[in-house]
Amino acid sequence: MPTFSVPGAELDVELSDEGGHPVVQLHGLTSSRHRDRLMDLDLGRGLSGTRLLRYDARGHGRSTGRAVPEDYRWEVLADDLLRLLDHWFPGEQVHGVGPSMGTGTLLHAAVRDPGRFSGLTLMVPATAWETRAAKAESYRQNARVIEEQGLDA
DSSP, X not given: OOEEEETTEEEEEEEEEOSSEEEEXXXXXXXXXXHHHHTXXXXXXXXXXXXXXXXXXXTSTTOOOOSOGGGGSHHHHHHHHHHHHHHXXXXXXXXXXXXXXXXXXXXXXXXXXXGGEEEEEEEEEOOOTHHHHHHHHHHHHHHHHHHHHOTTO
């Protein structure tokens, strides 16, 4: 699979080019293209006649990432997405689809560059505003369990 360099990471990318409209599929937090395939969430299996770009977000799947918390803010994830689109689909409107973290990334990218997207399919939206703090604490608790007891826990 090809990789794409962004500041602080190498993103693992795959393009299924069957001609047609450009589509980008993102994944959720702690997931990856591989995990989406295992969970039957891979649009590439049922979507034909498109140019489907899928990638592992920084720090996920086969993509690299630094241990720098600021690298994983919505603005940075949106910047990664827009860089990918500029490279693979320069000057084209793209349909974006993604769950959870993918939804958040798409929304932040669309706010920054609304003309870049022909449409969005948003699934399982990420939390925001007041509910985000509670969700963040849940993620921290899960991280502590993994650090103390391992991933199997």
